[in-house]
Amino acid sequence: MTMLRINGTDREFPAGIPHTLTELLEQLGINQATVVAEIDGKIVERQSFAQTRLSSGQAVELVRFVGGG
Amino acid sequence: MDKLVIAGREFDSRLLVGTGKFASCQLMAEAIEMAGAEMVTVALRRVDIENDNDDILSAIDRSRYLLLPNTSGARDADEAIRLAKLARAATGIEWLKLEVTPDPYYLLPDPVETLRAAEILVRDNFVVLPYINADPILAKRLEDVGTATVMPLASPIGSNQGLKTRAALEIIIEQANVPVVVDAGLGLPSHAADAMEMGADAVLVNTAIATAADPAEMARAFKLAVEAGRIAFKSGPRAAAIKASASSPLTGFLMDG
Numbered sequence: 001m002t003m004l005r006i007n008g009t010d011r012e013f014p015a016g017i018p019h020t021l022t023e024l025l026e027q028l029g030i031n032q033a034t035v036v037a038e039i040d041g042k043i044v045e046r047q048s049f050a051q052t053r054l055s056s057g058q059a060v061e062l063v064r065f066v067g068g069g
Numbered sequence: 070m071d072k073l074v075i076a077g078r079e080f081d082s083r084l085l086v087g088t089g090k091f092a093s094c095q096l097m098a099e100a101i102e103m104a105g106a107e108m109v110t111v112a113l114r115r116v117d118i119e120n121d122n123d124d125i126l127s128a129i130d131r132s133r134y135l136l137l138p139n140t141s142g143a144r145d146a147d148e149a150i151r152l153a154k155l156a157r158a159a160t161g162i163e164w165l166k167l168e169v170t171p172d173p174y175y176l177l178p179d180p181v182e183t184l185r186a187a188e189i190l191v192r193d194n195f196v197v198l199p200y201i202n203a204d205p206i207l208a209k210r211l212e213d214v215g216t217a218t219v220m221p222l223a224s225p226i227g228s229n230q231g232l233k234t235r236a237a238l239e240i241i242i243e244q245a246n247v248p249v250v251v252d253a254g255l256g257l258p259s260h261a262a263d264a265m266e267m268g269a270d271a272v273l274v275n276t277a278i279a280t281a282a283d284p285a286e287m288a289r290a291f292k293l294a295v296e297a298g299r300i301a302f303k304s305g306p307r308a309a310a311i312k313a314s315a316s317s318p319l320t321g322f323l324m325d326g
Binding site: 006007008009028030031034035036038043045046061062063064065066067068069 | 113114279
């Protein structure tokens with residue numbers, strides 16, 4: 001089992017899946033072109049999503065732009 | 070109209086527009102177009118995992134509009150800096166509207182945390198446009214640490230009250246060596262014109278446009294008001310007087326003799 005805390009909510013995934021940030025976003029159905037990610041408080045550049053391996057227990061923040069003043 | 074220059078970048082428009090509170094991305098896109106805006110603010114929020122909503126960036130043509138991400142939601146300098154870095158990772162540019170608003174009722178900016186964050190972000194090469202209360206000393210302190218503008222409020226965010234801070238804004242404008250952008254509380258085009266006539270370099274408007282019955286037309290009205298106010302300021306308006314001063318000659322009346 002892989003356990004990830006995504007945007008403040010714990011989520012379980014079958015062992016070893018997803019392997020990378022790109023795979024996680026695909027699995028969640030999120031368009032990665034507009035997302036910014038932080039893993040355990042460190043920003044991950046978008047071009048490194050595919051190489052960024054995930055491991056159980058990590059905290060993942062996925063943010064994007066919305067309307068604001 | 071003369072150009073606005075912020076951090077070495079020239080703008081023809083002196084109306085910055087916020088993209089919040091619009092009923093749809095379509096209405097937002099029409100409004101920023103009609104406003105003639107060249108800089109629009111956006112906010113960063115968590116992706117809704119359960120309900121992946123449409124993305125505002127797809128509605129903003131980045132070849133026409135400079136994105137100005139804000140740090141809304143930050144309650145202290147550390148949170149603002151975290152949001153700033155996420156925004157930079159998302160846009161690839163350093164421009165930032167710094168706002169630190171720990172008070173949920175009036176959304177008034179925290180001067181101490183704002184100054185602290187500004188100092189750190191400027192050192193980290195951000196182009197910092199700080200949202201502040203209309204405090205002339207704070208404005209100078211921010212300018213001293215290298216912010217690109219100061220953005221004092223006219224009245225609380227989204228309140229439509231207009232220029233409640235007039236006297237302090239006049240001092241800020243008189244003393245500033247960076248552009249002064251009057252931000253927050255402008256509810257009507259006349260408020261925006263008023264700020265520009267006082268000598269503000271630009272204004273930032275969101276709620277008054279986004280919540281109007283016809284946002285695109287209201288955006289156009291603000292555009293015209295900002296231009297009129299700027300042109301009036303540059304034309305050297307005369308001070309108000311108590312007594313009348315006749316506009317027509319006071320000689321050659323028919324009734325004379």
